[in-house]
Amino acid sequence: MHSNDGSWMFDCGEGSQIQLQKSKVRAGKVNKIFISHLHGDHMFGLPGLLCTISGNNQRSEPLEIFGPVGLRRFIRTSLELSRTMLGFSYIVHEMKVLPCQIPPEVQKWKIEDSCNEQRLHPNERKGCLIEADSDNVWTLLSNDKISVKAVYLKHRIPSFGFCIQEAASPGKLDLSKLSLQGVKPGPWCKEVKEGRIVTLPDGRTIDPADVVGPPKPGRKVIIMGDTCNSSEIYTVGMDADVLVHEATLQNSLKDMALEKGHSTPGMAAEVGKDLRIRLLVLTHFSQRYMPVSDEYEEEETVSILVKEAQEIMGPNRVLAAEDFLSITIPLRPAPQTEGSEVNEHNLAVFKQSSALKEDHAENSQVKKKVLKHNGEENELTSTEEVKAKRLKVEEPPS
Amino acid sequence: MHSNDGSWMFDCGEGSQIQLQKSKVRAGKVNKIFISHLHGDHMFGLPGLLCTISGNNQRSEPLEIFGPVGLRRFIRTSLELSRTMLGFSYIVHEMKVLPCQIPPEVQKWKIEDSCNEQRLHPNERKGCLIEADSDNVWTLLSNDKISVKAVYLKHRIPSFGFCIQEAASPGKLDLSKLSLQGVKPGPWCKEVKEGRIVTLPDGRTIDPADVVGPPKPGRKVIIMGDTCNSSEIYTVGMDADVLVHEATLQNSLKDMALEKGHSTPGMAAEVGKDLRIRLLVLTHFSQRYMPVSDEYEEEETVSILVKEAQEIMGPNRVLAAEDFLSITIPLRPAPQTEGSEVNEHNLAVFKQSSALKEDHAENSQVKKKVLKHNGEENELTSTEEVKAKRLKVEEPPS
Known part of the structure; x- marks a missing residue:
């Protein structure tokens, strides 16, 4: 990350x-x-x-x-x-x-x-x-x-x-509201943005509640180890942007998964749904599932795991991790009304790219493929080993 | 092996x-x-x-x-x-x-x-x-x-x-010599082949020295760890079929090699020559040397290391190790005259092949190349990582 x-x-x-x-x-x-x-x-x-x-x-x-x-x-x-x-x-x-x-x-x-x-x-x-x-x-x-x-x-x-x-970042200072009060911005603005009431040289006080918008919530990412029961994450994981959760075996093999201490896509997606996760990234696939490529029928690949999770999470909220997959997590908007941001995020806003170096991408070891999401084309790059889960968090504006 | x-x-x-x-x-x-x-x-x-x-x-x-x-x-x-x-x-x-x-x-x-x-x-x-x-x-x-x-x-x-x-294997029983003595082969032949004098039921003795050819020497392979001085191998390594020796850096960088505890092709080849090695396999190359392929100029590749060793060992006695390179070591003939077998071996008799599984060879990760030795074409298969040194010893005839 x-x-x-x-x-x-x-x-x-x-x-x-x-x-x-x-x-x-x-x-x-x-x-x-x-x-x-x-x-x-x-x-x-x-x-x-x-x-x-x-x-x-x-x-x-x-x-x-x-x-x-x-x-x-x-x-x-x-x-x-x-x-x-x-x-x-x-x-x-x-x-x-x-x-x-x-x-x-x-x-x-x-x-x-x-x-x-x-x-x-x-x-x-x-x-x-x-x-x-x-x-x-x-x-x-x-x-x-x-x-x-x-x-x-x-x-x-x-x-x-x-x-x-x-961490949450301070809300935006509304200059038009300052202007309405007949006040010009000054070095004290920083303090107001940080939530402190400031008294100006002329005796007037500026209350952040009047001129500063709501703080922008920070992003939240959850990355899980191997598990057959991840319920403890409920303590801290609500409303995360991304949940990386293992899904070793398909739903029909749940008993085998549990016996080995692992999860199915259904189990991962239930957690994702309960926590109102914006993007669920499945990982840690059994070797029986091939990476998505032209070489294999779709039902031989991790696609079947993604589909099982999508049945619970919805079609635009689930991805399979791959080596070199890079996901940019968008900054969160300041909340307008409670809970509204949940629906503003879906797969289309998580920019996907490849973290593979270009000289490796050019050589024949790498198979390229194009996935379609919401009509957009996102180029992913994969190798045969499916295990990486590198996530990229966009730099917040300074 | x-x-x-x-x-x-x-x-x-x-x-x-x-x-x-x-x-x-x-x-x-x-x-x-x-x-x-x-x-x-x-x-x-x-x-x-x-x-x-x-x-x-x-x-x-x-x-x-x-x-x-x-x-x-x-x-x-x-x-x-x-x-x-x-x-x-x-x-x-x-x-x-x-x-x-x-x-x-x-x-x-x-x-x-x-x-x-x-x-x-x-x-x-x-x-x-x-x-x-x-x-x-x-x-x-x-x-x-x-x-x-x-x-x-x-x-x-x-x-x-x-x-x-x-181990050396017993020499061949010369049936024509037995026949000259008017003796038919029997279960006692095994003992004679193993070097014991046998007395037949009719009182005659069969001396192995008369009817058994010289024992066939066993093959010898030397595989070395990292070193900047491998002289201790002289105690046991004479006349080996194959010597796998590191050659981390080219001859002109010998000081750097020694400082890091490593060898040059020249150092490896001197050992190979002194020990009358039939095939020297260089390995453990610095990352600065690329594997031999169409992508790189020859002087960027391990070829320059092989050439430096060939200057001492001769053109047909040096190979660079690669992942999946498999070398079949021919059985040694029984010696006709002392030392003669040294010249009977050269690169052409060491059959090279790929130990890479076919399903991997077929996919795009593997670059194939053909090297020419003595007019013969030997197909090698390489990946970008040059480090394996698996050797195959032909099964001796039972």
Whole structure:
């Protein structure tokens, strides 16, 4: 995810560094990595990625990595045994897992998941142990621009979903209303926009309630780890712009999906509908579903998963994730009437593009295709591996 | 490497499982893995590969993994933290590193490289600690069909080269010579072929020296880890059929290569020439050298590395490794006169083919090219990543 805070990465399976290098994302600009759970297909690419980032380093601040307890030990062991020295510092902040997250069979298999905090890797800085609050929410990050909260997801091992909330931006100062009061704009306008009542030199007071429009809500993105029950996201996920949710197997295979700790498109879409999500992006497809291309019949592809989710979410609110798919999330308008913005967003306003570098797009490894949505043509670029979920958040106006 | 002992893999960088699945090699048939050293590009793919093998498991015997001390800890930590249960057992045999292998900067950075031998992973069986003998040779495996010995290589961290020696097969029984003695073949022939003098029921003795030709020497393959000085291989590597040696940078960049612990084509070829190697396969190329294809000028590609080695080894004795390149090593003829077989082998007798699965070869990801050697056309298949070094040993006649 790109925002004005940098490039953030969510999960890092094997081969992520290879795909990253083919993409327009600059490895050296990745400044935060979030790992949803410790299954290999979500973290085995991390040590290699750190090496790649090290070779393209543009950071002065440490790289921050967030994930469940055990992640620090995995990273440190991998870097130490491979004698890897990085060109930057890193910090691993771990989420303390709740007892209810640990299935009995995992509880029985005792492992060492902590590490010696007296002997860090030479590039490591001491990270935090983040505990859940009384609502079972882990606050990973919170500043005046953005916050990231995590909730737990039911899976075969402890798994998390991340909710990224952009801060609201101040409403627009209505110059015509100032003019009606016979006041000319001045440096004090900034304070009024920020919500403070200002007294002018002539004694008049300017109340933001009179001259400033409603604040523009920030955008909200939810990116989930593997799960067969994501209901905890209801605590923080209402009205998100985008929900990235796994849909491993089709609805008719729900029993198998549940047994493996996974979801169907129907399950993902029910969550999306309940939360009034504007765009549901399905991901983590079983290998039995091929990427959409001319080579395969539609019913062999992930299209059938998208269709199943569309039956619940509506036709313009569901996409299948693909490597290099880039989605631009539009800034939210200031609300006119409560809830009205829900219907103003649909697939057509989420600009899709390819994050694949042009020199890779030109070579024969990449199959291009054109999807039609609402009469508009959006060019997507896909490779055979369907797993990436990079989202782009438009820069808010400064 | 395929032999009648199964499929063996040498080193396992990130993404190896993905390439393996595109190849004709069946993941479930891999029964031994050798790791030359613990740098990430040689081992970070191992945990993921084990998961892939687990899903395609066809083994009853444990998978054996050989590598330097520290490998067991890396594998166990990765599998434990990701809560990976495999569908088979595995054993890690570690090579005890000699003090002379550890550069001072590595010695200073103390890490934990052993693990608790009382608490194995549930799929793990207890492995050995293999020590070097007085010639600085580690014997990893030795039976009546094949042996694997390792020697140390100078590199930035402890690194090893592997010498795989097929056992000699018995010479041919000369039936015409038996006939001259008026003897008809019988079940005792097997004993004679194996070198024992046999007394027939009528009291006559048959001496193998009279009726059995010279034994056919077994083939020998050397696969080296990263190195800037591979002279220890001289102990065991004489007259090998194939030497896989790294050649990271061209001859003019030798100083840079040495500084990074790597070799040039010239260095690799000098070793190849000294050891009277029949085929030198260069590998581990810097990313600055592109794979050979129509897209690049020849001087931008690994061709320049091959040429530099050819200047020393001769034009028909050097190849560049590529993903999916498969080389069939011809059986050795019984020696007629000492040393004569050296000249009987050249590039033309090493059959090259592609180990890429046909469904992958057909899609647009694969660029095909035809190389000419000695007037013969050999079709190779390459992808953009140049790193694999799978060798195929022809099945010896039973």
